[in-house]
Amino acid sequence: MRIISGSAKGMRLDSLEGNDTRPTLDRVKEALFNIIQTNIKQASVLDLFSGSGALGIEALSRGAKKVVFCDNSYSATEIINKNLTKTKLIENSIIIKKDYIKALEDFYKKEKFDIIFVDPPYAKNIAIKAVEKIINLDLLEKKGIIIIETDDEKRELESLDKINVNVYDLRKYGRIKLIFLNRKG
Numbered sequence: 001m002r003i004i005s006g007s008a009k010g011m012r013l014d015s016l017e018g019n020d021t022r023p024t025l026d027r028v029k030e031a032l033f034n035i036i037q038t039n040i041k042q043a044s045v046l047d048l049f050s051g052s053g054a055l056g057i058e059a060l061s062r063g064a065k066k067v068v069f070c071d072n073s074y075s076a077t078e079i080i081n082k083n084l085t086k087t088k089l090i091e092n093s094i095i096i097k098k099d100y101i102k103a104l105e106d107f108y109k110k111e112k113f114d115i116i117f118v119d120p121p122y123a124k125n126i127a128i129k130a131v132e133k134i135i136n137l138d139l140l141e142k143k144g145i146i147i148i149e150t151d152d153e154k155r156e157l158e159s160l161d162k163i164n165v166n167v168y169d170l171r172k173y174g175r176i177k178l179i180f181l182n183r184k185g
Helices: 026-040 054-061 074-087 100-107 127-136 153-160
Strands: 044-048 066-071 093-097 113-118 140-150 165-173 176-183
Touching (some): 026 165, 026 176, 044 054, 044 100, 054 066, 054 074, 054 113, 066 074, 074 093, 100 127, 127 140, 127 153, 140 153, 153 165, 153 176
Parallel strands (some): 044 066, 044 113, 066 093, 113 140
Antiparallel strands (some): 140 176, 165 176
C-alpha cells in the first residue's frame, strides 16, 4: 500500500495485521482519486472507518486542507498516527478513536465536510446507516460528496433510495464497488 500522488508520492504505508481491516487496493484508490481530483484541493475530508488511513492520507498528499480520521480501533489509530508521521502530513490531521455514530454526533453543528469516505468492514453492513446519519446531521457541505466502498452495491443502492442523496457515479473494480453520492437538490 503506497501513496499514489502528491507531496508524499511513492511512500509506503503500514497496515493493520489480521482480518479486521481491508485496505483499499492501490488500483481502486488511484481510480477513485482520478474521479474526485478536482474536489480535493483545500477540501475538508472525513475518513470514516479509517483503518490504516490510506484514503485520508492520499487526500492530504494531494492538497486537502484537513482530514479527520475516525476509527473505533486503538490499533488503527496508532497505525494512522504512524503513517501520518512518516508522510509528514500529521499537521493537518485529526485522529479520533470513537464509534462512528458517536463521532458523527459530535460533529453536529461544529463541522461540515467536502468529501466523506465511508468504507466500513463489508460484513457489518453499516454504510447506509452512516450515510443516513451524515445527511440527517447535515455534515456534508452543499456541494460535498460521499464515497462508499462496498462489495454489495445492490444492497446499498436499494437502501440509498430512502435517503436524500443522488447516486451520480458507480464504478466496479472486480468485487469492489465505489458509489459516489451528493445531496439531492
